[in-house]
Amino acid sequence: MQSVIESATQNLDTQKEDIIFSNLSLRLATDIIGDAAFGVNFGLSKAQSICESMNNVNNVEHSSTSNDEVSNFINQHIYSTTQLKMDLSGSFSIIIGLIAPILQEPFRQILKRIPGTMDWKMECTNRNLTGRLDEIVNKRMEDKNRRTSKNFLSLILNARESKSVSENVFSFDYISAVTYEHLLAGSATTSFTLSSVVYLVAGHINVERKLLQEIDEFGTHDRIPNAKDLNQSFPYLDQVIKEAMRIYTVSPLVARETSNEVDIGGYLLPKGTWVWLALGVLAKDSRNFAEPEKFKPERFDPKCEEMKRRHPYAFIPFGIGPRACIGQKFSLQEIKLTLIHLYRKYVFHHSLSMEKPIELEYGLVLNFKHGVQLRVIKRA
Ligand code: HEM
Numbered sequence: 001m002q003s004v005i006e007s008a009t010q011n012l013d014t015q016k017e018d019i020i021f022s023n024l025s026l027r028l029a030t031d032i033i034g035d036a037a038f039g040v041n042f043g044l045s046k047a048q049s050i051c052e053s054m055n056n057v058n059n060v061e062h063s064s065t066s067n068d069e070v071s072n073f074i075n076q077h078i079y080s081t082t083q084l085k086m087d088l089s090g091s092f093s094i095i096i097g098l099i100a101p102i103l104q105e106p107f108r109q110i111l112k113r114i115p116g117t118m119d120w121k122m123e124c125t126n127r128n129l130t131g132r133l134d135e136i137v138n139k140r141m142e143d144k145n146r147r148t149s150k151n152f153l154s155l156i157l158n159a160r161e162s163k164s165v166s167e168n169v170f171s172f173d174y175i176s177a178v179t180y181e182h183l184l185a186g187s188a189t190t191s192f193t194l195s196s197v198v199y200l201v202a203g204h205i206n207v208e209r210k211l212l213q214e215i216d217e218f219g220t221h222d223r224i225p226n227a228k229d230l231n232q233s234f235p236y237l238d239q240v241i242k243e244a245m246r247i248y249t250v251s252p253l254v255a256r257e258t259s260n261e262v263d264i265g266g267y268l269l270p271k272g273t274w275v276w277l278a279l280g281v282l283a284k285d286s287r288n289f290a291e292p293e294k295f296k297p298e299r300f301d302p303k304c305e306e307m308k309r310r311h312p313y314a315f316i317p318f319g320i321g322p323r324a325c326i327g328q329k330f331s332l333q334e335i336k337l338t339l340i341h342l343y344r345k346y347v348f349h350h351s352l353s354m355e356k357p358i359e360l361e362y363g364l365v366l367n368f369k370h371g372v373q374l375r376v377i378k379r380a
Pocket residue numbers: 181182185186187189190193250251254255317318319320321322323324325326327328330331
């Protein structure tokens with residue numbers, strides 16, 4: 001993780017133009033999950049110009065004929081993470097699903113075969129991406145010598161071949177699905193959160209000052225924080241990240257299906273009811289967060305009265321219970337380490353070409369509609 005972050009955060013100031021930071025953060029988060037989950041270096045955050053825009057995302061159908069493999073991969077990945085809309089801008093089958101859920105799947109099966117429809121584009125993209133990931137899984141299955149490093153795919157393949165786990169449990173399809181799930185679940189979420197922090201800090205000079213002080217006080221650039229340092233030595237950074245996640249909750253909704261009849265707040269829900277928990281709405285409740293629209297990291301200071309009074313489940317950006325996010329610790333380490341590297345070298349200003357207020361796009365995960373555009377300033 002450390003080396004990927006270091007290489008991605010070098011020389012940002014050599015760009016003459018403002019940068020689309022959210023593109024860089026998605027490349028970086030994808031590279032990090034590629035390394036940790038598959039032991040593969042996608043090379044997205046290194047090889048590509050960080051200013052490259054997302055203009056190509058609608059051209060996924062031409063992807064197989066393009067020469068630029070890396071650019072294709074990231075464009076398809078961006079497409080697949082941003083096109084799963086849950087409103088009327090989504091694919092036709094998603095819209096049908098909102099009106100008549102029972103018709104959604106039959107419509108999807110038909111539409112995905114009709115070239116030009118959004119369902120078809122999504123099908124092409126997902127097929128291409130899973131194809132690439134299947135290749136990785138296949139190669140690693142054959143090449144046992146490459147399974148030395150500590151990555152999730154190697155561990156799961158080793159477990160599959162050990163006598164303790166049946167091959168039926170870790171079937172090829174299962175492993176392939178889990179690798180794809182990690183790529184999707186672990187990149188757009190972390191990348192969006194990283195972009196939110198940098199965007200919000202750039203607009204709040206007092207927060208920036210306090211954050212820089214904490215990061216500088218940790219030590220010179222050659223002192224790389226370890227896991228314990230990241231946990232204990234950056235309390236203000238911790239508060240800044242929590243507050244950014246509260247303002248922009250990347251997974252605004254989580255779902256559960258009741259396994260038994262249950263009474264919630266006086267409402268009797270029969271077995272099999274879908275319950276949607278709106279984490280984003282919860283995070284803006286003024287009973288738990290005074291002036292909820294304001295960016296105030298100090299509200300997460302453990303000594304602060306608001307924090308002491310707050311219900312323990314008022315802020316749950318990683319979900320809750322046995323199906324809560326498995327990547328919470330990993331992503332927080334990644335976000336902290338990246339921010340420390342960034343703020344040791346640079347500060348950021350909002351680009352004049354960025355819209356105000358910044359526009360959001362509501363999909364399976366939240367996204368910045370036109371990206372977070374920033375001017376990078378090298379620190380003296
Ligand atoms: C800022 C970063 C992230 C946020 C805000 C986030 C948020 C969430 C949320 C809200 C859920 C649903 C939890 C629930 O239903 O209660 C979830 C599930 C999940 N996340 Fe994350 N996530 C992040 C990063 C990651 C990373 C880095 C990985 C992979 C390494 C990951 C893998 C998963 C998986 C596999 C699930 C499904 C867990 C299950 O169904 O048992 N996430 N995440």
